[in-house]
Amino acid sequence: MVTVTLSHIRAARERIAGKVEHTATVLSPSLSERLGVPVHLKLEHRQTTGSFKLRGASNAIASLSAEEKARGVIAASTGNHGRALAHAAKLEGMRAVICMSRLVPQNKLDEIRRLGAEVRIVGDSQDDAQQEVERLVAQQGLVMLPPFDHPAIIAGQGTLGLEMIEQVTDAGLVLVQLSGGGLASGVAAAIKGVSPGTKVIGVSMARGAAMKASFDAGRPVLVEELPTLADSLGGGIGLDNRQTFAMCRDLLDDVILLSEDEIAAGIGHAYAREREIVEGAGAVGIAALLAGKVKAKGPVIVLLSGRNIDMNAHRRIICGEAIGERAA
Numbered sequence: 001m002v003t004v005t006l007s008h009i010r011a012a013r014e015r016i017a018g019k020v021e022h023t024a025t026v027l028s029p030s031l032s033e034r035l036g037v038p039v040h041l042k043l044e045h046r047q048t049t050g051s052f053k054l055r056g057a058s059n060a061i062a063s064l065s066a067e068e069k070a071r072g073v074i075a076a077s078t079g080n081h082g083r084a085l086a087h088a089a090k091l092e093g094m095r096a097v098i099c100m101s102r103l104v105p106q107n108k109l110d111e112i113r114r115l116g117a118e119v120r121i122v123g124d125s126q127d128d129a130q131q132e133v134e135r136l137v138a139q140q141g142l143v144m145l146p147p148f149d150h151p152a153i154i155a156g157q158g159t160l161g162l163e164m165i166e167q168v169t170d171a172g173l174v175l176v177q178l179s180g181g182g183l184a185s186g187v188a189a190a191i192k193g194v195s196p197g198t199k200v201i202g203v204s205m206a207r208g209a210a211m212k213a214s215f216d217a218g219r220p221v222l223v224e225e226l227p228t229l230a231d232s233l234g235g236g237i238g239l240d241n242r243q244t245f246a247m248c249r250d251l252l253d254d255v256i257l258l259s260e261d262e263i264a265a266g267i268g269h270a271y272a273r274e275r276e277i278v279e280g281a282g283a284v285g286i287a288a289l290l291a292g293k294v295k296a297k298g299p300v301i302v303l304l305s306g307r308n309i310d311m312n313a314h315r316r317i318i319c320g321e322a323i324g325e326r327a328a
């Protein structure tokens, strides 16, 4: 069941105009040569706050009533949603509370605090952080804006899909990151809405691919959350998932899973060949191409979704030190 459609996504684009950057798409000569078709990189890691999450957060906040804005917002986050929400709330002069697990990297935490949000660290998983969110919603009346399973968040992320298919109108295939599925739901709804023949494939890390496990089970299931280079793809999809499980199941053409070594190679290629600094999650599309896991007949768009990586970790990865399952 597809609950967020092209018209919701077009409305979201109007709502967030001027609050988010329109990011560029560039041709990658080295990846094009490797694949034998044009490969375009969507440089969304250059978005304000360093990830696409600002699109959904801005749309969700702009959709609140004045009374809801006065109560303030709260979310659980692996980092980038929290940072985006903190930024969007700050622009509106609103209170924002972000709950995170101990797995969230220090650099992401510092940035959220710097933006003036209240940060709470609880437990070892996104599910633990979510329980704290629910406690504070009940206790303090804050408005919960979850990182992916919410129509306004999905529609906001979908604006990225609109930009991509407008920039590469003849795209045959789009590679999009897949975790909770807000991004993939919105992007696929936009792409298929404009260009029904374009394939959209989700890419996750093999270590804790909750959406893929849920597809296989035929319903949302829990997976063990493990450390991964693609930390922004960590976390489950929620056992009571309402939107993204069904949307991803109905709209995605396939899912690709990657090892930690493959993700490290993606980060390295982005840096050495494309001159782009991307975080692990941001590099999985490139990694899927390098691993030979993608076949394409027409032009491909690869989304670079974020750049919020600890720069010491980045340096170790591109030097070939912190590579592979050992790093995790």
Ligand SMILES: *Cc1c(COP(=O)(O)O)cnc(C)c1O
Pocket: 051, 052, 053, 080, 081, 147, 148, 177, 178, 179, 180, 181, 182, 183, 184, 232, 233, 279, 281, 282, 305, 306, 307
């Ligand atoms: C959140 C995030 C994703 C995954 O988005 P979902 O909507 O949870 O699937 C991918 N890349 C980056 C950089 C992110 O921050």
